Amino acid sequence: MLRYAIRRLFTAIPTLFLIVTISFFLIRLAPGGPFNQEKGLNPVIKANLERQFGLDLPLWKQYLNYLGNLAHGDFGPSYNLPDFTVAELFRVGLPVSIQLGATALLLALVFGSIMGSFAALYQNRPADYAVVAAATAGSTIPTFVVAPLFQLLFALTLKWVPVGGWGDGALLNKIGPILTLTLPQLAIVARLMRGAMIESLHAHHIRTARALGLSNYSIIVRHAMRSAVLPIISYAGPAAASLLTGSLIVEYIFAVPGIGRYFVDAALNRDYTLVMGTVVVIAIFTIIFNLIVDLLYALVDPRVRYD
Amino acid sequence: MKHHALKSLLAGGAVLAISASASFADIVFNRGNSADPESLDPHKTSTVYEANILRDIFMGLTTESAKAEAVPGAAESWTVSPDGKVYTFKLRANGKWSDGSPVSADDFVFSWRRAVDPATASEYAYLLAPVVNAEDITASKKKLEELGVKALDPLTFEVTLNAATPYFLEMLTHQTTYAVSKANVEKFGADFIKPGNLVSNGAYMLAEFVPNDHIKVVKNGQFYDAANVAIDTVNYIPTEDRATAMKRFEAGELDSNDDIPTEQLAELKAKFGDQVRLGPYLGTYYYVFRTDKAPWNDVKLRHAVSMAIDRDYLAEKVWQNTMIPAYSLVPPGIGGYETRMVDYAELSQLDREDGAKKVLGELGYGPDKPLKMEIRFNTSENHKNTAVAIQEQLRPLGIEVSMVNTDTKTHYGHLEQKGDFDIARGGWIADYKDPANFLDLCKTGAGNNYGQYANAEYDKLLAAAAAEPSPGVRMKTLSEAEAMGVARDLCFVPLLHYGYHTLVSTRLKGWEDNVLDRHPSRFISKP
Numbered sequence: 001m002l003r004y005a006i007r008r009l010f011t012a013i014p015t016l017f018l019i020v021t022i023s024f025f026l027i028r029l030a031p032g033g034p035f036n037q038e039k040g041l042n043p044v045i046k047a048n049l050e051r052q053f054g055l056d057l058p059l060w061k062q063y064l065n066y067l068g069n070l071a072h073g074d075f076g077p078s079y080n081l082p083d084f085t086v087a088e089l090f091r092v093g094l095p096v097s098i099q100l101g102a103t104a105l106l107l108a109l110v111f112g113s114i115m116g117s118f119a120a121l122y123q124n125r126p127a128d129y130a131v132v133a134a135a136t137a138g139s140t141i142p143t144f145v146v147a148p149l150f151q152l153l154f155a156l157t158l159k160w161v162p163v164g165g166w167g168d169g170a171l172l173n174k175i176g177p178i179l180t181l182t183l184p185q186l187a188i189v190a191r192l193m194r195g196a197m198i199e200s201l202h203a204h205h206i207r208t209a210r211a212l213g214l215s216n217y218s219i220i221v222r223h224a225m226r227s228a229v230l231p232i233i234s235y236a237g238p239a240a241a242s243l244l245t246g247s248l249i250v251e252y253i254f255a256v257p258g259i260g261r262y263f264v265d266a267a268l269n270r271d272y273t274l275v276m277g278t279v280v281v282i283a284i285f286t287i288i289f290n291l292i293v294d295l296l297y298a299l300v301d302p303r304v305r306y307d
Numbered sequence: 308m309k310h311h312a313l314k315s316l317l318a319g320g321a322v323l324a325i326s327a328s329a330s331f332a333d334i335v336f337n338r339g340n341s342a343d344p345e346s347l348d349p350h351k352t353s354t355v356y357e358a359n360i361l362r363d364i365f366m367g368l369t370t371e372s373a374k375a376e377a378v379p380g381a382a383e384s385w386t387v388s389p390d391g392k393v394y395t396f397k398l399r400a401n402g403k404w405s406d407g408s409p410v411s412a413d414d415f416v417f418s419w420r421r422a423v424d425p426a427t428a429s430e431y432a433y434l435l436a437p438v439v440n441a442e443d444i445t446a447s448k449k450k451l452e453e454l455g456v457k458a459l460d461p462l463t464f465e466v467t468l469n470a471a472t473p474y475f476l477e478m479l480t481h482q483t484t485y486a487v488s489k490a491n492v493e494k495f496g497a498d499f500i501k502p503g504n505l506v507s508n509g510a511y512m513l514a515e516f517v518p519n520d521h522i523k524v525v526k527n528g529q530f531y532d533a534a535n536v537a538i539d540t541v542n543y544i545p546t547e548d549r550a551t552a553m554k555r556f557e558a559g560e561l562d563s564n565d566d567i568p569t570e571q572l573a574e575l576k577a578k579f580g581d582q583v584r585l586g587p588y589l590g591t592y593y594y595v596f597r598t599d600k601a602p603w604n605d606v607k608l609r610h611a612v613s614m615a616i617d618r619d620y621l622a623e624k625v626w627q628n629t630m631i632p633a634y635s636l637v638p639p640g641i642g643g644y645e646t647r648m649v650d651y652a653e654l655s656q657l658d659r660e661d662g663a664k665k666v667l668g669e670l671g672y673g674p675d676k677p678l679k680m681e682i683r684f685n686t687s688e689n690h691k692n693t694a695v696a697i698q699e700q701l702r703p704l705g706i707e708v709s710m711v712n713t714d715t716k717t718h719y720g721h722l723e724q725k726g727d728f729d730i731a732r733g734g735w736i737a738d739y740k741d742p743a744n745f746l747d748l749c750k751t752g753a754g755n756n757y758g759q760y761a762n763a764e765y766d767k768l769l770a771a772a773a774a775e776p777s778p779g780v781r782m783k784t785l786s787e788a789e790a791m792g793v794a795r796d797l798c799f800v801p802l803l804h805y806g807y808h809t810l811v812s813t814r815l816k817g818w819e820d821n822v823l824d825r826h827p828s829r830f831i832s833k834p
Contacts, residue, residue, distance in 0.1 A: 030716075030717070031713075031716075031717040031720050031721065032714075032716030032717040032719065032720025032721070033716065033720060034716075035430075036715075036716045036717075036718075036719040036720040037353070037715070037716075038715070038719060038733065038735075039736075040719060040754045040755045040757075041430055041754060042433055042753075042754040043754065044425075044442075044445055045428065045429070045430060045432055045433065048425045048426075048427075048428040048432075049428040051428070052428040080345055081343070081345055082345065082346050082348075082351055083344075083345075083346045083347055083500050083516070084518060089518060092517060092518055093519070148554075151551070151554050152554070155558055156554055156557060156558055159558070162558065162560055163551060163554045163555045163557075163558045163560055164554070164555055165520070165521075165544065165555070165560065166517075166520045251519075252548045252551070253548055255520075255544070255545070255546070255551055255555070256519075256520070258519075268714055268715070268716065270716045
């Protein structure tokens with residue numbers, strides 16, 4: 001399995017290269033540039049700026065320079081935030097996004113699985129209906145509604161938590177963003193788990209286990225849940241890649257300094273290097289989590305082997 | 308150095324503990340600022356968000372009073388030669404950088420050269436254009452040493468201008484003219500701007516910069532007037548989401564914010580009362596025709612469309628009275644200057660519409676030959692609402708309006724590259740309090756002259772004003788230029804003058820409303 005993992009990581013390099021290349025040229029197709037703004041710059045000054053950032057070179061040369069720098073781990077300067085390099089921006093923002101996203105994912109996986117299993121065990125009874133209703137609500141009410149409601153209730157009315165801000169990472173500041181991120185994921189995990197668990201409880205091997213007189217606990221936890229967890233694993237991979245790299249809406253509304261905002265801001269600002277940095281980070285997260293999913297499959301499902 | 312922001316983030320617990328124990332003595336001002344600065348390097352900045360912060364940590368030769376009037380800053384006095392071309396500034400003997408070293412004339416020479424240096428690529432290098440050779444240096448045609456600045460002695464800084472420039476002292480409040488410490492820049496290079504490295508000569512000094520979270524500045528003990536600075540710490544908090552900013556203000560997490568969601572003005576006024584501050588601001592929201600392209604090269608047609616636009620409706624209904632109807636490009640509020648409005652400014656909207664109909668009829672437009680016009684604007688709910696309102700206002704006159712909405716970069720990229728359009732939206736906020744700052748927009752070939760207006764006579768008037776030593780005569784000449792280029796020729800179609808709309812807590816004292824909406828923290832207290 002280790003050999004498989006290493007092989008997969010090697011094939012990730014051409015994938016990454018392809019993503020970088022396509023993105024590099026794609027963003028340049030967008031009209032306007034990093035230095036277009038309401039107060040237009042005079043041509044001499046704009047030329048000075050473009051020279052400073054190497055944007056005056058032919059595109060193919062810029063591309064080769066970018067690749068060369070990237071190979072050395074240099075993501076370049078941010079055009080619109082010249083006090084920081086792209087790497088510095090990520091060094092500040094990524095830990096914030098990872099803390100929020102990882103906690104939200106963990107909460108969603110644990111509580112979603114419990115709720116889903118519970119609903120499956122009590123299928124078509126009030127407990128099941130309650131979970132299904134809550135899950136439907138959770139996945140349909142958008143984040144931009146949940147977040148302000150949370151602020152209104154817990155910050156302005158009850159005054160338990162601050163409205164927004166990172167507060168140097170204080171726990172109270174994280175509750176709102178984490179819960180807002182967790183809610184839709186929790187709903188999805190609960191529904192996936194419920195469906196998988198129902199199917200699993202009706203599987204042949206569970207019937208066999210019951211016939212053998214195994215304890216209820218052993219049947220549910222060791223056998224039924226083991227196969228029911230497979231769809232959750234396949235969902236959790238991409239979900240992790242997306243959650244850990246931040247959420248624009250949550251970061252804006254709770255005013256937390258993660259990297260989710262860069263996906264949109266950088267593109268709108270034509271901050272080419274920041275766009276590229278964002279693409280690379282997301283691509284790496286996606287590749288790694290897809291690999292983790294595949295490896296977990298082998299661990300959980302005895303039918304999957306990578307040797 | 309690179310890790311500083313991260314460290315300050317990780318050291319969160321420690322910082323929190325320290326600030327909690329020091330909270331008895333520390334007066335903290337949490338100041339909402341719409342966006343993070345692009346840079347804290349005064350020579351690399353362009354937006355008002357940056358100016359707000361830099362005004363606290365640096366100080367130009369002149370600086371703003373609490374009411375944003377230009378008053379002596381790093382220079383305690385100055386003399387001007389009889390021809391108005393040579394300014395000799397006497398720096399404060401007790402002027403110091405935050406590391407205790409003296410602010411010298413050499414620092415100003417170094418800084419002004421740095422600002423116009425093509426290698427610095429300062430967006431606002433043009434601001435120093437009145438200084439001898441500045442423009443040629445930025446265009447790489449002359450050497451840095453040829454800039455018209457000199458250090459006569461450690462405390463005497465001399466500037467030679469191309470011509471008498473009446474707004475020169477006013478201009479020196481702008482961050483592009485601030486000095487940075489030569490020793491500091493030479494020591495740290497591009498990283499001089501990082502917290503821990505940066506030394507500055509303002510009332511405050513930089514302590515932390517966590518992008519998208521906060522910029523913390525603390526009182527500078529070396530500042531010459533430190534004894535009169537009441538606030539110990541100012542946290543600049545970026546408030547991109549205005550709805551959240553309002554809630555944070557309500558919860559007391561912010562003491563002020565530089566913007567409000569104007570569409571909620573009525574509710575906000577009901578909730579916050581006098582803490583909502585509204586007033587005129589030196590800026591103009593305009594539309595601009597491609598004046599070099601048929602049919603818009605016909606000035607009569609331009610006026611007909613302009614007349615048919617109901618500015619009162621735009622100001623009241625679309626902008627909730629946070630903007631003021633505009634009939635001149637230069638906003639009111641510049642002392643000594645008489646704005647020149649379009650001649651239908653005093654008419655009622657009904658009369659204007661009749662006038663517009665008549666002109667359109669004369670030009671042969673009507674049901675058989677409808678006039679088609681495309682409005683280009685950049686993405687924003689209020690820009691869209693403005694365009695839609697104008698579309699509705701022009702419809703009864705048989706003008707078929709269509710709209711193209713693009714993101715900001717695409718929009719201004721298109722305008723700058725002289726892309727084709729009928730009429731487009733734009734805005735201009737004054738860099739300093741002078742009509743030329745607006746009227747230069749219509750100069751032939753000027754970068755922001757999106758309408759490609761070209762009139763040698765207009766250029767001549769501006770040149771005459773620039774060379775005029777008498778302030779009174781100069782203002783009159785500028786007035787004539789506005790009458791010709793704007794009121795007569797509509798190089799730009801003024802629609803609205805901006806208004807500031809800020810939230811200021813009753814906890815704060817010393818916040819003086821002014822047309823530049825500039826409020827140095829050093830005059831503010833939080834008793």
